[in-house]
Amino acid sequence: MAEGFDLIVFDWDGTLLDSAAAIVHAIQASCRDLDLPAPSDERARYVIGLGLGEALRHAVPELRESDYPRLIERYRHHFLARDHELRLFEGVPQLIAELAGRGRMLGVATGKSRVGLDRALAHTGLGMHFLATRCADECFSKPHPAMLEQLMDELGADPARTLMVGDTTHDLQMARNAGVAGLGVGFGAHPAAALEAERPLACVHTPRDMARWLLERA
Template identity: 85%
Template sequence: MAERFELIVFDWDGTLFDSAAAIARAIQASCRDLDLAVPSDAQARHVIGLGLGEALRHAVPDLQEADYPRMIECYRQHFLAKDHELKLFAGVPTLIAELAARGRLLGVATGKSRSGLDRALVQTGLGAHFHATRCADECFSKPHPAMLEQLMDELGVDPAATLMVGDTTHDLQMAKNAGVAGLAVSFGAHPRAALERESPLACVHTPRDMARWLLERA
């Protein structure tokens, strides 16, 4: 089959890394620490993929802006306490290595901070496979197209030859805004119905299905 995409860009949390539940719990625990209304699982998961400041504005609307630093510090403490227990989804290392071996350009566009992504790339051993990455503290947060636009510009790839893979509507809306095709995965943060409303090329439901789709169709 002819190659369809030259560049494949992945979200990190909830797409390659099994961390969506841990992020939601860290947001909820931080709210308890600060005696704030605790968002539901759905509310906490909905903001995954956004930059941390923007995520807090949506998930914790009662939080005063002056208290953001304290909330962010609480969040980081709770998340990092569990970070060592989190893992890549099954089959992800093999998938990424195979795509790289086939000559695909690979990128990451994530709501994580630069320090957080760099730490994750080292811990998982995947860093050498990615040609370029963008984080929410380096440019506009999703669904703004800046991350994808910068990645495509850096790697010299047109939108028609680029695919965004993500587990949130933020990922798919960013892809639309950048004129890029999107592949949705429903095993991360956002529910299948919400993802399918964004009209991705496909919506896959397990890490194995994601790997199969990419290796056969991308």
């Protein structure tokens, strides 16, 4: 194996969980509930990874500030209606267990809420493998480096020995802002070309490629 990393931090939606399409649907459906023009798939996918309030303000910038709580409520209604249908990408449970078994410290940095992430970790059974996690409702949202900085501080990891794995430019920009390496995941929310423009160590294009890259190089 190559030099490797002590700490590997994963984004959740679109990186470990196949949820990007469900998030886009929930954003568009919540807009229709409020008789608003639904954003395009591309615009809705772009905001994945941001904290929910920030994401909806980017996706629907014309809405009055006082109406965002209602939009957030409708988003949560639509997303939770399909939440139980979402599945981890193929091979993810085995990958996470293998990395943990090799002694890698594992973390999560996500735009989900704490309640949402805890529910997802319990539902998927992966919670036991992650030593520390950070969510958008308890930290600055991506691409601010705070999530990674707090995780590294909590786990005693050096930036030079930390890797961020994510499917959005927000993830890779956060990694750069925190001074850590990034691995782009091209099968999630943002197109591979956009991820490659952020100059990650590599950009993988399937869940199997992600597992192979991490097991060989991380």
